[in-house]
Amino acid sequence: MTLMYWISTIIIAALLAISAYTYFFVQSTIDGVRELGFPDFFRVQLATLKVLAAIVLVTPQVPTQTKEWAYAGVALFLLTAIVAHTARKDPVSLSLLNLIFFAVLTLSNYSMHRLPS
Numbered sequence: 001m002t003l004m005y006w007i008s009t010i011i012i013a014a015l016l017a018i019s020a021y022t023y024f025f026v027q028s029t030i031d032g033v034r035e036l037g038f039p040d041f042f043r044v045q046l047a048t049l050k051v052l053a054a055i056v057l058v059t060p061q062v063p064t065q066t067k068e069w070a071y072a073g074v075a076l077f078l079l080t081a082i083v084a085h086t087a088r089k090d091p092v093s094l095s096l097l098n099l100i101f102f103a104v105l106t107l108s109n110y111s112m113h114r115l116p117s
Contacts, residue, residue, distance in 0.1 A: 023047035
């Protein structure tokens with residue numbers, strides 16, 4: 001269970017870090033967020049929260065309740081991404097990828113609760 005937790009959690013943390021990077025530095029992502037009608041401060045806020053969530057999820061000393069908030073925030077981000085990609089009429093593969101990441105997030109959360117104390 002420990003190995004499953006760490007593999008799934010590292011995948012999610014990497015997703016969050018890469019996503020945050022694109023929100024900060026990749027022009028096509030910045031333009032995409034703007035096309036959805038969101039202001040720049042919201043894009044920066046989301047990127048910052050993604051970085052914080054990644055740190056919280058991979059830091060063993062963080063209390064479980066705090067990690068649960070991070071899991072909830074990431075789940076909301078992934079579900080919102082599915083809605084946004086659907087609204088933009090992006091390829092269905094992007095929504096499927098987000099569903100896969102949602103499953104990995106669920107696995108991470110499930111296995112966290114099964115870790116030895």
